[in-house]
Amino acid sequence: xxxxxxxxxxxxxxxxxxxxxxxxxxxxxxxxxxxxxxxxxxxxxxxxxxxxxxxxxxxxxxxxxxxxxxxxxxxxxxxxxxxxxxxxxxxxxxxxxxxxxxxxxxxxxxxxxxxx
Amino acid sequence: xxxxxxxxxxxxxxxxxxxxxxxxxxxxxxxxxxxxxxxxxxxxxxxxxxxxxxxxxxxxxxxxxxxxxxxxxxxxxxxxxxxxxxxxxxxxxxxxxxxxxxxxxxxxxxxxx
Numbered sequence: 020x021x022x023x024x025x026x027x028x029x030x031x032x033x034x035x036x037x038x039x040x041x042x043x044x045x046x047x048x049x050x051x052x053x054x055x056x057x058x059x060x061x062x063x064x065x066x067x068x069x070x071x072x073x074x075x076x077x078x079x080x081x082x083x084x085x086x087x088x089x090x091x092x093x094x095x096x097x098x099x100x101x102x103x104x105x106x107x108x109x110x111x112x113x114x115x116x117x118x119x120x121x122x123x124x125x126x127x128x129x130x131x132x133x134x135x
Numbered sequence: 136x137x138x139x140x141x142x143x144x145x146x147x148x149x150x151x152x153x154x155x156x157x158x159x160x161x162x163x164x165x166x167x168x169x170x171x172x173x174x175x176x177x178x179x180x181x182x183x184x185x186x187x188x189x190x191x192x193x194x195x196x197x198x199x200x201x202x203x204x205x206x207x208x209x210x211x212x213x214x215x216x217x218x219x220x221x222x223x224x225x226x227x228x229x230x231x232x233x234x235x236x237x238x239x240x241x242x243x244x245x246x247x248x
Binding site: 065126 | 185229236240
């Protein structure tokens with residue numbers, strides 16, 4: 020069965036960095052676009068970024084452009100999100116999900132808290 | 136960006152009664168391939184979202200048939216024919232037509248009356 024497991028969240032100071040990982044299993048990872056979506060505490064869902072199956076097509080939401088970098092390692096069935104210059108408003112649960120406009124499977128999420 | 140507007144934002148329903156959630160988009164969601172990429176997700180408290188419906192009206196595997204999606208163009212509806220206790224949580228619509236800026240509705244919180 021399809022499984023997506025995020026890790027790497029935690030408490031970080033404003034201006035700091037964090038790298039999230041998403042381990043995928045149960046499907047041919049290299050065949051699928053992948054996305055990151057976030058949810059601030061008590062708020063709705065915000066799509067953050069996606070990456071094509073080969074990694075050559077990438078897009079970011081305006082709110083994270085220039086600060087976040089999405090990448091993937093198809094040999095290791097892993098998706099990453101490098102987050103730099105973090106701000107308080109980046110505090111959220113970050114989910115990885117399979118596909119883009121037709122998100123079909125989500126991980127359980129990892130919490131990122133940006134606070135001094 | 137395409138704005139997705141859900142109504143109502145909260146809903147209290149008696150067990151066994153129907154429920155309906157509306158989702159309206161600021162632009163048509165019909166894609167150049169003829170498909171309409173409108174999804175519905177359900178998020179139970181403390182859990183990650185789960186997709187219920189894709190391309191307006193297609194139920195995902197394992198989703199009870201009391202859930203149905205309908206609509207076209209800019210107006211869409213999620214209906215629950217008979218609400219059960221496990222249906223509580225927040226429901227989100229999401230458009231996947233206007234890439235790369237995919238957008239979600241604000242969410243509709245369903246609780247039992």
